[in-house]
Amino acid sequence: MRDLRYDALAELLLDHSVRLQAGDVLRIEGEAVAGTPLVVPLHREAIKRGAHCYTALDLNGLKEILVAEGSDEQLEFVSPIELRELDFIDASITIWSELNTRSFTRADPDRRQRQLNAQRQFSIRRRDLIASGKHRWCGTLSPTDGLAQDADMSLEDYEDFVFRACHVLDADPVEHWRQVGERLQARAEELGSVRELHVLGEDTDLSVVVEGRTWRAAYGRQNVPDGEVYTSPVETGVNGTIRFGFPAVFAGREIDDARLVLEDGRVVAAEAAGGQEYLRSLLDLDDGARGVGEIAFGLNYEIDRFTRNILFDEKIGGTMHMALGMGFGALGGQNRSALHLDLICDLRREGEVYADGQLVWQNGQFLHDPQPARSAEHVG
Amino acid sequence: MADVLVGFCAAVREGDLVTLESSTLAAPLVREVYRRVLRAGGQPLPRITVEGLTENVLKFGNDDQLDWVNPSRADDIESADVRIYLAAPANTRRLSNIDPARHARYDRSTEPLRNRYLQRAAAGELRWVLSAYPTEAAAQDASMSLAEYEDFVFGAAFLDDPDPIARWQEFGEQLDQVADFLTTKREFRIVAEGTDLRLVTEGRTWIPSKGQENFPDGEIFTGPVEDSVEGEILFTYPAVFNAREVEGVRLRFEAGEVVEATAKRGQDFLREMIAMDEGARRLGEFAFGMNRAITMFTRNTLFDEKMGGTMHLALGTSYPETGALNRSALHWDLVCDLRSGSEVYADGELVYRDGQFLNGTGE
Numbered sequence: 001m002r003d004l005r006y007d008a009l010a011e012l013l014l015d016h017s018v019r020l021q022a023g024d025v026l027r028i029e030g031e032a033v034a035g036t037p038l039v040v041p042l043h044r045e046a047i048k049r050g051a052h053c054y055t056a057l058d059l060n061g062l063k064e065i066l067v068a069e070g071s072d073e074q075l076e077f078v079s080p081i082e083l084r085e086l087d088f089i090d091a092s093i094t095i096w097s098e099l100n101t102r103s104f105t106r107a108d109p110d111r112r113q114r115q116l117n118a119q120r121q122f123s124i125r126r127r128d129l130i131a132s133g134k135h136r137w138c139g140t141l142s143p144t145d146g147l148a149q150d151a152d153m154s155l156e157d158y159e160d161f162v163f164r165a166c167h168v169l170d171a172d173p174v175e176h177w178r179q180v181g182e183r184l185q186a187r188a189e190e191l192g193s194v195r196e197l198h199v200l201g202e203d204t205d206l207s208v209v210v211e212g213r214t215w216r217a218a219y220g221r222q223n224v225p226d227g228e229v230y231t232s233p234v235e236t237g238v239n240g241t242i243r244f245g246f247p248a249v250f251a252g253r254e255i256d257d258a259r260l261v262l263e264d265g266r267v268v269a270a271e272a273a274g275g276q277e278y279l280r281s282l283l284d285l286d287d288g289a290r291g292v293g294e295i296a297f298g299l300n301y302e303i304d305r306f307t308r309n310i311l312f313d314e315k316i317g318g319t320m321h322m323a324l325g326m327g328f329g330a331l332g333g334q335n336r337s338a339l340h341l342d343l344i345c346d347l348r349r350e351g352e353v354y355a356d357g358q359l360v361w362q363n364g365q366f367l368h369d370p371q372p373a374r375s376a377e378h379v380g
Numbered sequence: 381m382a383d384v385l386v387g388f389c390a391a392v393r394e395g396d397l398v399t400l401e402s403s404t405l406a407a408p409l410v411r412e413v414y415r416r417v418l419r420a421g422g423q424p425l426p427r428i429t430v431e432g433l434t435e436n437v438l439k440f441g442n443d444d445q446l447d448w449v450n451p452s453r454a455d456d457i458e459s460a461d462v463r464i465y466l467a468a469p470a471n472t473r474r475l476s477n478i479d480p481a482r483h484a485r486y487d488r489s490t491e492p493l494r495n496r497y498l499q500r501a502a503a504g505e506l507r508w509v510l511s512a513y514p515t516e517a518a519a520q521d522a523s524m525s526l527a528e529y530e531d532f533v534f535g536a537a538f539l540d541d542p543d544p545i546a547r548w549q550e551f552g553e554q555l556d557q558v559a560d561f562l563t564t565k566r567e568f569r570i571v572a573e574g575t576d577l578r579l580v581t582e583g584r585t586w587i588p589s590k591g592q593e594n595f596p597d598g599e600i601f602t603g604p605v606e607d608s609v610e611g612e613i614l615f616t617y618p619a620v621f622n623a624r625e626v627e628g629v630r631l632r633f634e635a636g637e638v639v640e641a642t643a644k645r646g647q648d649f650l651r652e653m654i655a656m657d658e659g660a661r662r663l664g665e666f667a668f669g670m671n672r673a674i675t676m677f678t679r680n681t682l683f684d685e686k687m688g689g690t691m692h693l694a695l696g697t698s699y700p701e702t703g704a705l706n707r708s709a710l711h712w713d714l715v716c717d718l719r720s721g722s723e724v725y726a727d728g729e730l731v732y733r734d735g736q737f738l739n740g741t742g743e
Contacts, residue, residue, distance in 0.1 A: 036404070036431075040431075040432045057426075057428045057430065059411070062410075062414050065411060066414075081425070084455055085455075
């Protein structure tokens with residue numbers, strides 16, 4: 001049955017995220033069975049906007065067969081047809097809608113990694129096109145029982161949660177996200193003049209030098225839902241201790257209640273209540289894995305709980321997160337690694353953040369509104 | 381079924397690029413076909429559709445959108461070694477209320493793709509197989525329960541045989557014999573209730589269809605000499621095209637062209653389709669259905685045209701490998717039951733009566 005919330009999400013994705021125009025070519029990617037509730041309205045609304053639209057849909061269970069049975073050549077196959085698609089598409093939307101988030105848990109990790117690496121060739125080429133302004137992309141989610149199960153919810157409750165977080169039940173979702181953009185742009189600009197942040201929380205006392213780095217606002221262009229500001233800190237400027245109260249889920253495995261000690265931007269001690277060995281193995285992945293690639297504040301207050309999905313978790317309103325590994329070159333980050341492990345620190349109860357000695361954040365909120373953005377083109 | 385599709389019909393080999401087109405309803409079969417393509421050393425490229433996308437374009441698209449050809453589909457047809465298509469509809473009448481002119485325009489836009497893939501297939505560069513996965517919608521069209529329809533589909537595919545591939549090979553040899561026999565004939569006359577039709581096939585190739593491109597299969601077809609068709613034919617079964625049904629179709633031909641077309645139901649649609657283009661009023665195919673496991677009409681051309689004891693004609697485009705020349709955006713198969721009270725004469729000699737060839741071939 002038609003669910004108008006999916007129609008509203010489709011319209012938000014087309015009008016705000018990828019700003020689809022008549023004549024554009026849009027590619028919709030996802031899984032056919034679970035993606036249908038969003039794929040069909042998204043395709044319909046794209047057609048109504050005069051765009052050419054087609055789908056590139058997978059079927060659940062096929063990749064599992066490939067990883068289990070494929071030869072080396074089949075595992076590492078990159079479809080030349082798929083790569084050539086990037087030559088004519090203007091925009092693409094990826095819909096994540098796993099029916100079973102653990103379907104690869106028992107697969108050979110090396111074989112799975114090789115299959116993922118092959119699959120990634122497409123997104124790597126697309127990332128370059130996005131960076132050079134030749135392509136617009138957004139990743140979003142369509143609720144499934146599998147995702148609801150990871151969030152300890154019924155599917156109905158999970159749908160409510162997702163649509164609230166996307167603000168598609170608002171009278172004018174596009175206007176909501178435009179305003180979020182304005183606010184977060186101003187916040188990012190303000191943080192751009194900060195030299196050093198000092199984060200205090202439960203078992204957390206960390207100083208982070210961000211001087212000279214660019215902060216970026218995320219407001220529904222490349223992710224829906226969205227709501228964070230982030231940068232890459234100065235590589236040698238992270239010192240102290242931090243405790244990540246939420247589990248981190250990485251490649252289908254969990255790291256619970258991680259505690260890190262950092263000196264001059266390097267992790268020198270790591271403990272975790274669960275998955276400690278796994279955490280340490282990740283830190284030894286390569287030279288950059290012990291460095292910090294990202295520091296960010298989650299500012300979507302409709303996301304009020306942990307759901308084991310990084311698209312939502314890193315945006316939980318009142319949290320900050322830090323990623324070990326790969327930094328953002330465009331924001332000034334220089335750390336390089338094959339790892340990008342997001343770890344989330346809950347600052348909602350005891351948290352305080354000082355910017356160059358001045359208290360700016362308490363109990364999960366910035367204490368004052370940011371100055372309005374100085375120029376409109378940042379909001380775009 | 382997956383074993384036969386991959387091992388026999390498409391005969392997937394090491395290194396083949398195999399597009400696998402279907403809908404979510406066929407998921408169990410898609411997974412098994414995918415697995416067998418991998419095992420055969422091919423590279424499966426799934427192309428899964430969901431219900432409603434074509435409807436979106438036909439309902440809401442402007443002319444520019446109706447005419448658009450997806451470059452990646454063209455790339456598929458250009459690059460693939462094998463194309464496996466598994467039909468699995470959720471609702472065969474989803475597009476019944478679409479304006480036929482818009483539908484025809486949309487069909488015309490994909491005609492170059494169709495021509496290109498038929499061309500590559502005829503040149504032996506692209507192997508393809510069209511098959512069907514039983515769904516409730518298809519069962520409903522056949523007036524059966526899903527369980528009955530599954531039995532029907534798997535029976536028609538000889539999957540109840542202990543060695544289906546051996547059975548198809550044996551059946552193929554029988555069809556070869558009939559094709560050889562028909563090739564020796566110059567002119568045909570079909571006489572049945574409401575039907576007295578003459579056509580010439582001299583110089584054309586009769587092709588036995590043995591399970592390589594359609595599955596299930598079982599027919600022998602050619603393309604008649606374009607201006608040779610004379611007389612009248614009454615089609616026993618309803619004809620379904622673009623989700624619309626036409627019943628009681630009667631056509632009269634003069635010098636290969638339809639000069640009179642009537643139907644008990646859907647006459648306007650019939651006439652609109654025949655007027656689609658120059659080739660739509662000529663025949664592109666003349667064929668005998670030879671699969672005796674298909675005994676009833678199910679509103680699905682894949683099965684209906686192979687029904688043992690029937691013949692069919694197609695208005696519109698022909699298959700180049702038969703030597704036929706007619707070209708059109710239309711290819712509409714119309715089936716005529718010959719199982720009782722009917723006779724076929726070849727060069728004046730009675731060769732077929734009440735659904736059987738008289739010389740014992742094809743049995």
